[in-house]
Amino acid sequence: MVAERTVPKFDRSSIKITKEEGLMLYEDMVLGRLFEDKCAEMYYRGRMFGFVHLYNGQEAVSTGVIRALRRDEDFVSSTYRDHVHALSAGVPAREVMAELFGKATGCSKGRGGSMHMFSAEHNLLGGYAFVAEGIPVAMGAAFQSKYRREALKDNNADQVTTCFFGDGASNNGQFFECLNMSALWKLPIIYVVENNKWAIGMAHDRATSQPEIYKKASVFDMEGYEVDGMDVLAVRDVAQKAIARARAGEGPTLIEALTYRFRGHSLADPDELRSEKEKEFWASKDPIKKLAKDLTNMGLVVSEELKAIEEKVQAIVNDAVEFAENSPEPDPDELRRYVFAED
């Protein structure tokens, strides 16, 4: 096990959060966790197929960033590990689960699957399955906001785009190309690297000459921050600042969230390379337990309230499965539909 990085100090006395916000964050994270646990169950029961990559352990990043956005106005771009980003962006659990079941009621009408969640309604630009290919597309959405504001003089065009990807993508050329263009044109985009230390079996430290990804922003004259990706309040704090800067036209930010996936790369991964010691270290930092503790210590909630949320979310997830089970398969007569815009 490579020595763990020291997470930056977060001044907890600066936290300003209401009870409602705390519970909203908690519910969003619990939804991510329980949804993914249900996916594993359904996958092993043969209800869903293909490559399924679960997000367990990384919930603080999705919730901390996406729930700081203006829902349905700002944009979210994701990777093959996209279920929970979709949920945080507001895509109903029913539609995400139905997509995993390959049903016509799925958010991508059963054409996309686990790695290709899309929702125009919720400005989810998609799950992009090839590593780093979503970065330029997200930059295009940010360019669009800038274009409307600058070229079309639309002062309301202040949407922010958030672009999620992993440590593996940060060694791909598209990452560097887009940091350059985004900084050059001061685009309203936030690049969120979820550094979970492993690109399938390739340890991050074996793949890069500079493991501290946030530092790569500086050569593009761009803001870069590292944050404890297991602490939703820390993630939210850094995200809020980056969003405010982007909205004000002050340009892009690179956020490196130090996190960990509690499961293998995908449900097909035997997960033989990560040490038990490493897994235990990160399991002890479970972001959901941490938030529960924080909210309790701040005197904002009592355990019964958290328990009620967990029960509510479990009901949402169970309902999503029932909905997916009972939904129709796509119509075979519509096999060729959606190839072109007129279809």
Place this chain on the structure above:
Amino acid sequence: MAETLMFNALREATDEEMARDNTVFVLGEDVGHYGGSYKVTKGLYEKYGEFRVLDTPIAENSFSGLAVGAAMTGLRPIIEGMNMGFLLLAFNQIANNAGMLRYTSGGNFKIPMVIRGPGGVGRQLGAEHSQRLEAYFHAVPGLKIVACSTAYNAKGLLKAAIRDENPVLFFEHVLLYNLKDDLPEEEYILPLDKAEVVRKGKDVTVLTYSRMRHHCTQAAKNLEKQGYDPEIIDLISLKPFDMETIRESVKKTHRVIIVEECMKTGGIGAELVALVSEQLFDELDAPVVRLSSQDIPTPYNGKLEALTIVQPQQIVEAIHKVVDSQI
């Protein structure tokens, strides 16, 4: 009517569409300050500013992805490939995202964008600058592929491509930018999916596109004197093919020759042969003949380069052979 060079016809099309719709913008290498490597965007930067005529860094995959994202969110980008061959570096964005994303997203997003620029074999530009990517991209679902061949059709087709709601790969030819036509003063738009019957005839159907159209018409001038009467069809739309126009012609001539600049293996003609044999087999009185470029990287040497692509005399000979063949 105004006599116009092809690069100016393309510029006029772009200018008119940008004036008509402020979500249309151009991006690519040297499209702004420099005015485009073939001057198709000359003067547009001064007129429309840096956002609508966006000079990009040399990062084909990423600026193509930018265009996809901009198209998904309501803009209408026109990518200029400085040379279409450079877009090999953007293959993933063009195939996975421009081509397939609408389907994969279950219709959530549409991608109205044009990818245009010079393709084909020029004069001794070497292998990398002499590509015919229309064949490489042919299998990608969701893309429309168009090749213009005259100043007149270049303008009308580009305007249609810009207004289309789908991603359109629009091939110009590096050696045709200085062709001239008298263009109408009034606006005109040409359909993207219709072939053009260049010369009506009854002996044989010659299917061609882009610069080879002009080799075919040159060959036809000799053939006329020899008493041959070929029908020349410029495909215009390389995907999908206008099978209706092709069918009408083959029903009349019962013979087909394909003249293309792409390589023979996996080329445009290969797909055409397959479709003609699937759909029109009973109409044929002779095997379909393909005249294609050699299956080699285009050599620099001028004589070798000329041997690599089809020459008008080969078309003449092929037509002799096919038309003279007995049933």
